[in-house]
Structures are given as structure tokens and as C-alpha cells.
Amino acid sequence: MFELTHRDGTARRGKLMTPHGVVETPVFMPVGTQGTVKAMTARDLEEVGASIILGNTYHLYLRPGDDLIARRGGLHRFMGWSRPLLTDSGGYQVFSLAARRTLGEDGVRFRSHLDGSAYELTPEKAVDIQAQLGSDIAMVLDECPGLPATEEMLRSSVELTARWASRCRTRLLELREGGVASVTHINKGQVQFGIVQGGTSSNLRQLSAERTLAVGFEGYAIGGLSVGESPEEMYRTVESTAPLLPEKQPRYLMGVGTPVDLVECVARGIDMFDCVMPTRNARNGQLFTSQGILNIKNARFAEDDSPVDPECGCYSCRHFSRAYLRHLFVAGEITASALNTLHNLYFYLDTMKGIRDAIAFGTFEKFRQSLHRTFSRRSLNP
């Protein structure tokens, strides 16, 4: 399902084959939390070049529910998205959003952040929900401790995550054999990725990688980063963990990150990324450009007739000025969220395209340095 086509140093370019089409890697996956990428329609996403998006299992499980989505034919059909979809396991949101969590060997009991009602997420349940959503790539349930955490907490988390990984795999194999009557297995070609935890400890990362690889998955993710550690610690951890993962399988760094994070982690052998940053920051008026970061609400843009990014080919930049986008933002118009999100996603996806091309042409290091210059330069809004 994964083919490496080019290498440039440790950076890799490849193709990920899924039931809903091929994804060129390295790839950035926009986050569609509640069955839509916020402020976007499916055709907006296609236009900006999204080849795969992420759905949040926790949110969809609570509302509208995986049973309802399965009855609609799965998440692709429900949301009108015909390209590949990855779903997370719900674990991260249970640990970050839900109220009154109780963690046990069997799973985690929690109350919905929406209405306080009680739920339980077990490894098997996380697999079942994702089977009913019908994503192309499903993630195992992992425990996600915040950082900093003690060595003992991290080790115990790694061990629990490994036991859960094994249960998740067993459950998926049962589903594949058609053995669970209560679960609608929407997407028979769905694959499953394991998740390596262990904080910033290279020993624990090694332990977690060994345990996770011993179970065996179609791909592997590095989880538990971008949760409070410094970028340097994050890069160091990725640098030591990525080589522990199978060369010929896709590597997914969860929840990362800034444009610089993306290029730095591609440099360390990562193939897949997701992050709310381009979409959330767009709604807050922070725009990523070829000249650095631009805060559109800044008064200096009130009479600026140039586009947000003169080098950008997105609909927003080809049709509207900074002055207009600032006005829409200040006036609180929904259209501001749409135009800003369109731009930021275009920038992120265009950056990934630039990375892929650079890897193919053997100019990745040059691309990386250039991106660093863009984002270390004094921002447009110091």
C-alpha cells in the first residue's frame, strides 16, 4: 500500500494507495473535526489540493454518532468527500476535552463535553467506531499523557498503549473476517496504524516502537508530541524515533505543526502530518505567507491593496486585498473565516507540494533553508 519513489537525504517521497485513491507523500492532512473542515466545503478542499483529510472519532462518536453515519453509508458518503480519509482513535480528545475521565486497563470512561452523558472508549470500541465511519486509515487507541510527565508515568503509558495496540489489531482482524455482527464494516480496505508513545525519552520511544512493531500494522505514527515540549525536543525525538520504524511503511507524525515543523520532520523521515494550525489560525486572522506570518487584523493592512501573499495562487489571494480581508475579519463576517482558511490550507498544501518536488529534484535542503528564512525573518507583524 506504500511505495517510496524518491529520497533526498533522510527525506522521503512516496505514494500511499488507499481504497479512495492515491496520496502523494509527504502529505499534510487538514483536520475535519465534526464531519467538515471548519469553514470549508468539499469543493473548497478539492480546490486547495487536499488529497486526504482527517476526521475526529471522538467528535463524530458523540455527534451524530457512528451508528448514524454507518447507516448513511459511512463518513465519505455522509460528508460528500470522495478522496481518502484518516480517522484518529478518539483517545487524544478524550484526554484533552472530555470531563471526568477514568482510565483503566480496559479503556477510558468519560463524560461528553457536549452534554455530560457517559461513554466508554475501549480499544475494541475505537476500532469498531472507525470501522463504522469507514475511513481509509484507522488509528489504534493510545493513552496520551501530557508533557512534562515522569519517566514512570510515561513507561506505564507506553505499556498500556502497547497492550491496547494488540487488542486493536485483534479486533480489526476479527472485523476483517466478518466476525462482529453489531459492527458495520463500511470500508473493507481500511488499514490500521499503530502509535509509538514515550514522550521525549529515547529509551521509552525505543521500547514503544519495539512493542508496537511486534503487533504489526500497515503504518506507524509518532504520537504524544506537540503537547508542551520545545520544538528542539520534538525534532530530537522524531529524529531518534523515525529510524526505528519500518523503512517501507508510512510514518505519520500526529498533531504537527508549523510550516517549519513540517519541513524539519520531513527532513527526519516523516511522511504524514495533521494539525489544526492552518484552519484554527485562519479563523483567528493569522495567515501563513511566502513572506512570513501576517495578522490580518493589524491596522496597518486597513488600506493595503495588495493580496495577502503576492506569490499565492489561491482564490483569496487572486481576488481580494488585505484591506478587504481585514475589513471582513474586523466586521466579524463568516466570509472572513472561509477566505482565510482557504488561503492557509492552500499555503500548507502548496508547501507540501514544494517539499515533494524538492525531494524528487534533490533540492530538499535548499527548500528547507528557504522556508527557514521565510519564517525566521521578522514577521510582517513583529
Next chain:
Amino acid sequence: MFELTHRDGTARRGKLMTPHGVVETPVFMPVGTQGTVKAMTARDLEEVGASIILGNTYHLYLRPGDDLIARRGGLHRFMGWSRPLLTDSGGYQVFSLAARRTLGEDGVRFRSHLDGSAYELTPEKAVDIQAQLGSDIAMVLDECPGLPATEEMLRSSVELTARWASRCRTRLLELREGGVASVTHINKGQVQFGIVQGGTSSNLRQLSAERTLAVGFEGYAIGGLSVGESPEEMYRTVESTAPLLPEKQPRYLMGVGTPVDLVECVARGIDMFDCVMPTRNARNGQLFTSQGILNIKNARFAEDDSPVDPECGCYSCRHFSRAYLRHLFVAGEITASALNTLHNLYFYLDTMKGIRDAIAFGTFEKFRQSLHRTFSRRSLNP
């Protein structure tokens, strides 16, 4: 600037020539209050077939200001809209939104609903602002009394509106002769419509029409309706007022209305309409369909896989189910506002196209009866 091409009874079909293109009438103008139709981009509006939109002078005057917009080259260029634009005079919003209004012969002093700062709107100022916005059609400043109002209040309002109309016309003629150094006259082809007031009194409407016609404008509007009176009173007032207006000039009924209002007032000789109903109701989940009104938040749609309107050709109806749109609405997603607004505007503009075609084919009465059956039938959500 206006050519009548077909008649069917009292209903008229025509073409309105403007510096930004031809508008086929009868026409519905989506409302773009703050320099955008809420939740829409310019290309969305083009796609749903908007041939002319309305900008609110009051809002744009307060934020970002007509001077700023004039320096950007006018409202068309500022908002990236290349088709015709009509601006209202700001009067209606001053009377409905502003705080601490003081009405005098010279104009109205008020405080901004945004920050309480003091402004004055005079007839001349209303003309100047619209000249700086550069709309294709500008409206005179009128006084807009709420209904019910006493005969005396209405008569005094009619007299004041007539004196203001004369001052507005004089000012525009000065601008056309290039005589006002402080005002940037963006759109030399801008025309001006007078407004007939008089509540539901046919005597006062007649008086107001005579006074307004005596000034002389490129078109005439009926104002002061849809402000609390019954539909029957509104239809009766339109029926008695429209024939008082020049046969060969466009007639604009301000702030109206429901689909049934549109067809009933076309039947009485109206050519132009604007209303926030399709856009505002969309954001509240109320959708207009060929089967009546549908409230998308209704639980009955939770598992409904059919489109909002099986007969509709809009992007929302061609790609998404009621179940999905209900989910997006319940989840509070911005995308719900966008998809719902797209649908309602498409429905309104498609209805107007149906009206125009029916007038051309001599089947308007049939179209009118059919629309009545649609909207008098038990709604989908009784």
C-alpha cells in the same frame, strides 16, 4: 437605461442597463450588508446567479468608511464584485439600528451601534457616501417611520422625504457636474432612485408619488413597507402605488420579502426586490424549497438521505443530504451557514428566473398559483 421586453397582465419583464452590466427584471437582490453577502464569496454569488446585489450604506459608512472604500477604487473593486451594485441610503438602518437618533429638517444625528460615536446623515451626505461607494444605483435618503403610525406622522414623513429627495437630486447633479471637491465620484454612470413613502394610506402614497416624480429620478422605489403591516395591506398598498409610477422606469419594492410576496408584487408591477430573508433564515436553518419551508434542525431529518430540495440544482442539493446539513447545523459549523445560504439564494434567484420566463411565455398566472400551492401547503415542518 430600462427597457420593458414583455408583459403578462400587470407583470413586467425587462432589462436594466447599468455601468456594470445588464440586469434582467424582475430581479431579487441579495443583501451584502458589510461588503459581503453573509457566508458567501463573490464566486458563490455568481454561481447562484446573482446579477445585482445590495450594499448597506449605513454599515459601510461606519466601517470601514466610504473614504477608505473610495481610496480603494470603490465598493465593486474593494469587495471583488464585478456585477451591478445598488446601495441604500442608510436611512432605514439609522432608524432601526442607531442609538439616540435626533431627526431634524437638515438630516438625522445618531450614534453608531458599534461604538457610540456621533454621526450625522443629511440628504447630501447620503448622496456623497454612495458616490464614494460607486454603486450603480443609489437611493435617496428617506425617513422610515415604523407602522402603525398616525396619519399626521405619516404625512409629515412624506413631506420631509420629498424635501430630502429634492436635496438629494440637486446634490447628485452637482456631483455629475464635477462640483464637489471633497467627494470622489467613483461611478460616473451611477443613477438615483427616489422613494415613495406614505405607509398604507393610498392618499399619502399618491401625495408622495406626485412629490417624488416632480423631482425626477431614473427609477422609483416603494419604501416603508414590510415594517409591521399585514401582507394583505402591503399587497393593497403596492397595488395602488405601482400604477402611480412611470410605466417606462424601474420600480423597486424595498425590503420585501417571502417567495409569495415576490410573486404577488411582480403581479402588481414591481421589477426589483431585496430582502435579508433568504440569507438570514438560512443561517437560522430555515430553507426554502419547491416543497415548502424546511427547518433543517428538525430531528426528523437526522437520518434523511435526500437532498434539501430534490428539484434544486444548487451545489448543496447536488452534493449533500438533509442528514448531513442537519448535523452541520446542530454542530454549529460555519459550513452550515455557507451551504444553507447557497441553497436559499439559489432558490430565490431560480424563482425569479421562473417568474421572468413565465412572463415571457404568458404563463405568469400559472406560475403564481403554483408558488402559492407550494407555500400554502402544510410545510415540511408543521
